[in-house]
Structure formats: C-alpha cells, structure tokens
Amino acid sequence: MRTSVEIDAYPVNAREWEAANxxxxxSEExxxxxxxxxxxxxxxxxxxDGVDETTxxxxxxxxxxxxxxxxxxxxRMVTAVAPATNDLIVSKLHPLREKDRSFILACHQARPLDIDLIRRLFVETAPNDQAQAAATAFLDTLK
Known part of the structure; x- marks a missing residue:
C-alpha cells in the first residue's frame, strides 16, 4: 500500500487561484x-502530481x-484532506489498472475489506456498465 512514490494533490482553492492567474x-503548476x-x-x-476534481x-x-x-x-497553513481507504478503493475500481488491483489487494491483506460496503459505495458513483462488470468480477475474487 505504501510503495508508491506519488501523491495526488488537488488544492481546494484551485478555481479561485486560476481566476487570479x-x-x-x-494542477499543472x-x-x-x-x-x-x-x-x-x-x-x-x-x-x-497535480490533479483536478475529475481525477x-x-x-x-x-x-x-x-x-x-x-x-x-x-x-502558511495547509490542510491536507485524505479520503478514507474504502473511498480510495472505490475510486480505484473505476480504472482498475494493475496498480489499482495491487493497492486493493494490499489493503485487503492488511485488513479484510467490507466488500458489501465497497460495492454499495461504488454503485453510488454511477459507474458505467463496463466499470461495473470489471469491479464486480474483481471484488468477487476477494471473498
């Protein structure tokens, strides 16, 4: 889970900063x-990595x-906000690249995931049919 040397950052004031600049x-800055x-x-x-609200x-x-x-x-004062692990997993179920699978598996090995909760949260993101099918098949392997 901690092997990545990358952190995604999206400043909450991005749109205000961009209006002034x-x-x-x-994200590019x-x-x-x-x-x-x-x-x-x-x-x-x-x-x-600078990201935006669609990442x-x-x-x-x-x-x-x-x-x-x-x-x-x-x-200066900076407030860092990190999504909860289940929410990160949900976000990774959309692209479900190999690195996303590895992250989810590491999370599951460290502490068994509540698969039913993750499924419910995933559905709340309104995934397309392809993402839904891939996520469902992958989550089924974790039981």
Missing amino acids: PDAEA ISVLFGYLSDFHTAHGFYI ACLPPDWRERAVSRTVHSHG
Whole structure:
C-alpha cells in the first residue's frame, strides 16, 4: 500500500487561484513545482502530481469519512484532506489498472475489506456498465 512514490494533490482553492492567474492551471503548476523529476522529487524521494476534481471518482459523501490534518509551515497553513481507504478503493475500481488491483489487494491483506460496503459505495458513483462488470468480477475474487 505504501510503495508508491506519488501523491495526488488537488488544492481546494484551485478555481479561485486560476481566476487570479488566468494563464495557469493549478494542477499543472503543482506538477511543475513538485512533480516527477522536479527538485522537490530529487530532494525528498517522492513527488506530487497535480490533479483536478475529475481525477478520482469518489462517492458523494466521501468528505464525511475523510481525514484532515492542518500543517503550519513557513508562515502558511495547509490542510491536507485524505479520503478514507474504502473511498480510495472505490475510486480505484473505476480504472482498475494493475496498480489499482495491487493497492486493493494490499489493503485487503492488511485488513479484510467490507466488500458489501465497497460495492454499495461504488454503485453510488454511477459507474458505467463496463466499470461495473470489471469491479464486480474483481471484488468477487476477494471473498
């Protein structure tokens, strides 16, 4: 679960920042400053990918289960919000790439998942028929 050297980041104030900086996109700015092979990546051994609100397909009420931490650094305050594990799994069921399968399997091995809950949360994201079939088949292997 912790093998990835990538963190996705979407600033809650992205649209306001973009309105003040019309020639820039917040996700691209994050990727340039903190992304793959950046000075940040070289210095810290991980990188941050800028994403937007369409990157992850999360259940409608995911924020109610999310974990938030506020950090004060260099005179600024940043609040990091991380979706709950079940919500991350739901988002990974949509593309269901090999790395997504590996993440879900690692989660399940660390602590058995509530498959029925994950199925319910997944349905709340209104997946297309192909994603629904693939997710169902994959979740059936976890029982």
